[in-house]
Amino acid sequence: MTDLLNVENLTVRFEVKRGGAFGKKAHLYAVDDVSFTVKAGETLAIVGESGSGKTTAALAVARLQAAYAGRIELDGEDILPMEGEALRQVRQKVQFIFQDPYSSLNPRKRAEAIVQEPLDSLSDKPAAEKAEIVKGLFEAVGLRPEQMRLFPHQFSGGQRQRIGIARALATQPELIICDEPVSALDVAVQAQILNLLRKLQKDFGLTYLFISHDLGVVQHMSDSIAVMYMGKVVEHARRMDLFSNPRHPYTQALLSAVPTVDRAKRAAQKRILIPGDPPDPVNLPKGCRFANRCPVAQDKCRQDEPALLDDGKGHRVACHFS
Amino acid sequence: MSDLMQEPIEQAQSPLAEAWGMFKRNHAAVAALGVLALIVLGAIFGPYIYPTDPFEMVWAPFSPPGQEGYLLGTDYLGRDLLAMIINGARVSLMIGLAAAVVSIFIGVTVGALAGFYRGWVEEVLMRITEFFQVLPTLLFSMVLVALFGASLPMITFAIGVVSWTAVARITRSEFLRIRELEYVKASRASGASNRKLMFGVILPNALPPIIVQSALMVGSAILFEAGLSFLGLTDPNVVSWGQIIGSNRQYILDAGYTVTIPGIAIFVTVLAISLVGDGLNDALNPKLRQR
Amino acid sequence: MAPLLTVENLRIELTTRDGVAPVIDDLSLNLNAGETLSFVGESGCGKSMTALALMGLLPEKVGRVAAGKIIFDGEDLTQASPQRLREIRGNDISMIFQEPMTSLNPVFSVGEQIAEAIRAHQNLSRKAAWDKAVELLDAVRIPNPKGRAVDYPFQMSGGQRQRAMIAMALACEPKLLIADEPTTALDVTVQAQIFDLLTDLQKQSGAAIILITHDMGAVAEMARDVIVMYAGRKAEYGPVDAIIEHPRHPYTQGLISCVPHIVSDMSEERPDLVEVPGIVPSLKDFGRDECLFASRCAHRTEQCLAERPPEKPFAGGQLADCWHAEEL
Numbered sequence: 009m010t011d012l013l014n015v016e017n018l019t020v021r022f023e024v025k026r027g028g029a030f031g032k033k034a035h036l037y038a039v040d041d042v043s044f045t046v047k048a049g050e051t052l053a054i055v056g057e058s059g060s061g062k063t064t065a066a067l068a069v070a071r072l073q074a075a076y077a078g079r080i081e082l083d084g085e086d087i088l089p090m091e092g093e094a095l096r097q098v099r100q101k102v103q104f105i106f107q108d109p110y111s112s113l114n115p116r117k118r119a120e121a122i123v124q125e126p127l128d129s130l131s132d133k134p135a136a137e138k139a140e141i142v143k144g145l146f147e148a149v150g151l152r153p154e155q156m157r158l159f160p161h162q163f164s165g166g167q168r169q170r171i172g173i174a175r176a177l178a179t180q181p182e183l184i185i186c187d188e189p190v191s192a193l194d195v196a197v198q199a200q201i202l203n204l205l206r207k208l209q210k211d212f213g214l215t216y217l218f219i220s221h222d223l224g225v226v227q228h229m230s231d232s233i234a235v236m237y238m239g240k241v242v243e244h245a246r247r248m249d250l251f252s253n254p255r256h257p258y259t260q261a262l263l264s265a266v267p268t269v270d271r272a273k274r275a276a277q278k279r280i281l282i283p284g285d286p287p288d289p290v291n292l293p294k295g296c297r298f299a300n301r302c303p304v305a306q307d308k309c310r311q312d313e314p315a316l317l318d319d320g321k322g323h324r325v326a327c328h329f330s
Numbered sequence: 331m332s333d334l335m336q337e338p339i340e341q342a343q344s345p346l347a348e349a350w351g352m353f354k355r356n357h358a359a360v361a362a363l364g365v366l367a368l369i370v371l372g373a374i375f376g377p378y379i380y381p382t383d384p385f386e387m388v389w390a391p392f393s394p395p396g397q398e399g400y401l402l403g404t405d406y407l408g409r410d411l412l413a414m415i416i417n418g419a420r421v422s423l424m425i426g427l428a429a430a431v432v433s434i435f436i437g438v439t440v441g442a443l444a445g446f447y448r449g450w451v452e453e454v455l456m457r458i459t460e461f462f463q464v465l466p467t468l469l470f471s472m473v474l475v476a477l478f479g480a481s482l483p484m485i486t487f488a489i490g491v492v493s494w495t496a497v498a499r500i501t502r503s504e505f506l507r508i509r510e511l512e513y514v515k516a517s518r519a520s521g522a523s524n525r526k527l528m529f530g531v532i533l534p535n536a537l538p539p540i541i542v543q544s545a546l547m548v549g550s551a552i553l554f555e556a557g558l559s560f561l562g563l564t565d566p567n568v569v570s571w572g573q574i575i576g577s578n579r580q581y582i583l584d585a586g587y588t589v590t591i592p593g594i595a596i597f598v599t600v601l602a603i604s605l606v607g608d609g610l611n612d613a614l615n616p617k618l619r620q621r
Numbered sequence: 622m623a624p625l626l627t628v629e630n631l632r633i634e635l636t637t638r639d640g641v642a643p644v645i646d647d648l649s650l651n652l653n654a655g656e657t658l659s660f661v662g663e664s665g666c667g668k669s670m671t672a673l674a675l676m677g678l679l680p681e682k683v684g685r686v687a688a689g690k691i692i693f694d695g696e697d698l699t700q701a702s703p704q705r706l707r708e709i710r711g712n713d714i715s716m717i718f719q720e721p722m723t724s725l726n727p728v729f730s731v732g733e734q735i736a737e738a739i740r741a742h743q744n745l746s747r748k749a750a751w752d753k754a755v756e757l758l759d760a761v762r763i764p765n766p767k768g769r770a771v772d773y774p775f776q777m778s779g780g781q782r783q784r785a786m787i788a789m790a791l792a793c794e795p796k797l798l799i800a801d802e803p804t805t806a807l808d809v810t811v812q813a814q815i816f817d818l819l820t821d822l823q824k825q826s827g828a829a830i831i832l833i834t835h836d837m838g839a840v841a842e843m844a845r846d847v848i849v850m851y852a853g854r855k856a857e858y859g860p861v862d863a864i865i866e867h868p869r870h871p872y873t874q875g876l877i878s879c880v881p882h883i884v885s886d887m888s889e890e891r892p893d894l895v896e897v898p899g900i901v902p903s904l905k906d907f908g909r910d911e912c913l914f915a916s917r918c919a920h921r922t923e924q925c926l927a928e929r930p931p932e933k934p935f936a937g938g939q940l941a942d943c944w945h946a947e948e949l
């Protein structure tokens with residue numbers, strides 16, 4: 009299968025002021041030299057905890073956040089330098105599903121207008137055709153036609169997320185970026201949305217970039233996974249490889265930290281606790297960013313930053329001792 | 331899944347209808363709205379129903395209310411106070427509204443640009459706002475009126491220019507809050523232009539507090555105009571409530587009613603506007619909705 | 622030995638615009654010292670309301686205990702005076718909340734706040750209370766506790782703030798600790814640290830813990846007993862292991878199987894998740910004489926809509942409120 013999305017050396021940095029208005033300017037590298045690929049029709053999940061840069065990376069791919077350096081290739085074309093009409097074309101192909109179904113819908117617009125907005129801004133289709141598309145989308149995401157005239161606050165959280173999904177589908181995009189699409193929902197509703205996303209992927213041949221902190225959800229949704237820590241990808245592998253054979257100590261700790269109902273798994277596994285807190289992102293230490301919390305760190309880790317290396321079978325790890 | 335999906339479908343109710351539902355629950359505001367409607371109707375149709383010329387001497391000066399068929403009596407020039415109040419209502423309300431429009435226009439523009447673009451645009455605009463905030467407002471508007479003449483448009487403009495800062499600050503803070511919400515990002519991802527984001531997406535959602543502030547501003551503009559008129563800075567060719575008080579102020583001890591009656595008119599109008607503003611706050615503030 | 626906490630047929634009513642709704646409807650439970658009981662369910666099912674009732678913190682004028690008893694350490698809290706409840710809160714029962722940032726006062730240092738909590742309930746000098754605060758910060762594994770005690774809440778990470786909250790809750794050595802979604806706002810690795818910490822502290826102090834959560838995994842890790850709540854009523858109550866092994870209520874089954882878990886025998890193909898369609902009924906439908914879960918249930922029959930299901934006991938102390946519990 010071909011790569012639909014190929015991100016190379018993506019870097020996003022923010023200016024931060026230290027010490028008041030006249031303080032020295034410093035840079036926070038939220039996403040630091042990150043590369044990953046997504047195959048057409050597949051799902052790549054980016055997992056990480058808060059502050060890992062996963063959402064920033066997603067926003068940069070969607071051109072909603074300015075990137076500092078790197079390439080973002082969609083269908084072999086770098087979309088990072090695009091502006092104007094070219095960017096409009098790209099926006100049709102890349103759409104976004106947001107985390108919070110309560111703040112991601114404009115409260116002053118009716119549901120049908122929200123779903124139609126991308127069509128209004130991005131396509132030149134006649135009004136009747138647009139209305140027809142919107143109607144079809146409501147059906148595709150499991151909403152009823154009589155709900156099209158309602159306002160967002162008249163829907164439950166799960167229904168709102170369905171509207172958000174319908175909006176993302178409106179321009180028939182190739183790539184949909186899902187930023188924690190279920191983390192704000194109740195558990196029973198999560199299943200409805202996850203099933204819907206998988207069904208839509210099958211029906212429309214969609215490619216997902218799926219951002220999540222929930223390894224259980226990631227395990228269910230993804231074909232490959234990139235684990236991020238402090239702005240870096242530390243491990244990037246196919247689903248089965250990563251879950252059955254995690255090689256980076258951070259991935260191992262992350263996996264072992266997830267509570268599970270499976271008694272056999274709980275009994276078999278010793279929980280790896282990683283003490284302490286991540287380092288200051290503005291003043292990063294030399295060497296591996298995980299070294300100060302890593303159970304297997306050696307002197308070398310505090311000197312040299314490990315590169316993300318392929319083991320020859322597509323399992324990439326950034327660790328000196330993997 | 332469909333036959334089990336028993337999530338309730340609500341009736342499509344527009345935000346406007348819903349806001350009215352909330353407004354209705356504030357009884358004081360509803361009463362005030364009634365009073366305000368009467369005042370506005372009086373200002374529009376009063377001169378036709380009671381066609382006495384407010385500038386004409388109709389009777390002896392200082393006739394107390396009720397005498398000789400003049401309901402509110404006459405002022406120091408023997409003019410009919412009732413006619414003056416009715417005609418003055420037009421001017422006072424007009425100035426209040428127009429000044430509010432001027433300050434909303436300036437305030438929303440400044441606040442929206444500052445809140446949307448941030449960076450140096452915000453720095454510059456907010457410094458300007460602060461400059462206007464620390465100006466002594468009455469003094470500044472007096473200078474404007476004294477320099478450029480006491481015509482109605484000038485007075486309106488002077489009031490507007492000194493009172494837009496509050497609107498600018500509210501608009502900016504709403505923009506700062508809303509621009510970070512995900513639906514704004516969603517519109518951006520849908521390819522919306524900056525102009526559409528600013529005025530089509532963010533501004534409609536920022537409106538509630540701006541509307542409330544504007545309502546209150548109409549009231550304070552009426553008060554402001556009264557203050558200026560009292561000091562004599564007014565257009566002598568029109569009657570306004572403040573002007574009635576100003577021109578009769580020397581006789582406050584001998585003929586108190588000439589000052590009290592327009593004073594009551596101002597008081598009732600401004601109070602009604604404030605109460606309506608309070609009701610609008612209830613109606614438009616989503617935090618109070620679910621109670 | 623009598624249990625530390627016994628709740629008998631508790632009914633809590635909330636006055637809303639649509640009338641009076643029973644947010645807790647006929648709830649009974651037992652909790653022994655040193656044990657952990659978990660409440661689990663979706664939002665709006667009355668989990669947090671139970672915690673507030675135990676703390677005597679029901680919203681004034683709106684919520685009230687309509688029937689039943691809360692017997693804590695031999696004393697019925699529903700009859701206790703506000704004065705007495707204040708004494709119990711903080712001394713014998715403490716609570717930690719979901720969002721540690723909003724429950725800490727931003728203008729005082731963490732050490733001051735903990736010392737203040739100690740002094741409010743124990744007769745200690747300022748110096749002694751401060752020393753104890755530092756000790757507690759050390760107990761909750763905050764590195765360099767002496768140095769960190771003077772920090773303000775915003776200077777700490779989310780996990781550290783939650784640990785500071787736990788330190789404050791432990792300040793007066795409570796017999797019962799109520800944790801309302803204590804790790805929902807935290808990362809998994811931090812959650813693991815907090816769970817580990819809570820378990821250790823419980824072993825040392827012998828306190829009972831009530832853990833309120835929506836995560837069955839967390840329940841399985843932490844608790845001995847679990848109460849599955851739905852629409853203000855108990856759906857199922859019993860030992861965690863037995864209930865996860867064989868849930869007897871369709872809602873419990875749904876809660877377990879609708880979440881994709883990481884399991885030991887992962888496979889390449891992934892079947893669709895089990896859906897629990899619909900949403901929790903609104904407050905005005907609480908208290909009806911029928912099974913409130915029926916509208917979302919695949920096993921629904923006439924009977925479910927006609928009458929509220931009775932409590933049915935099963936082996937090992939498992940109780941399920943479902944007309945079809947035996948068949949499930």
